[in-house]
Amino acid sequence: MRHVTLYASDGVEPDLLPLLADRSKCFWFPRYDGAERKYHFARVSAPDELIPGKYGLPEPPPTAERAADTVMQLETLHLVPGVAYDSRGTRLGRGGGFYDRLLAGVKSPVCGVFFACQKAADLPREPHDRSLDMAVTENGIEDFIRQEPGEE
Numbered sequence: 024m025r026h027v028t029l030y031a032s033d034g035v036e037p038d039l040l041p042l043l044a045d046r047s048k049c050f051w052f053p054r055y056d057g058a059e060r061k062y063h064f065a066r067v068s069a070p071d072e073l074i075p076g077k078y079g080l081p082e083p084p085p086t087a088e089r090a091a092d093t094v095m096q097l098e099t100l101h102l103v104p105g106v107a108y109d110s111r112g113t114r115l116g117r118g119g120g121f122y123d124r125l126l127a128g129v130k131s132p133v134c135g136v137f138f139a140c141q142k143a144a145d146l147p148r149e150p151h152d153r154s155l156d157m158a159v160t161e162n163g164i165e166d167f168i169r170q171e172p173g174e175e
Contacts, residue, residue: 062124112167
């Protein structure tokens, strides 16, 4: 896919910023919009374009191009962080539902980026949780049969 969403690591997550060197892709990062009080994706071409954001994590500046919803929903590989994941594709975030809201309605692939030690036996799932389609760790890629809550 030509469009890829990334995140800026907080120092304990895998660092994806080296991927920005691939000039054949369009990269998008979460950016907080204070007026709308929610996150959107905005375009970034180089790490030095990122500025401190809402929680001190690097994010695109207010002047960065905002992604079209249809591109994010249908034409983008979403690489997302997490605290843990399980073999059903359940992802545990930090409890704010940030990525669940950001990825609501997304039909394109969502891939969790983890360290292998973050895999859990079985995580709880809420109706609003967005399942992962796959997870990648230093040991490889794990594909999941996508199940939404209540489909188990």
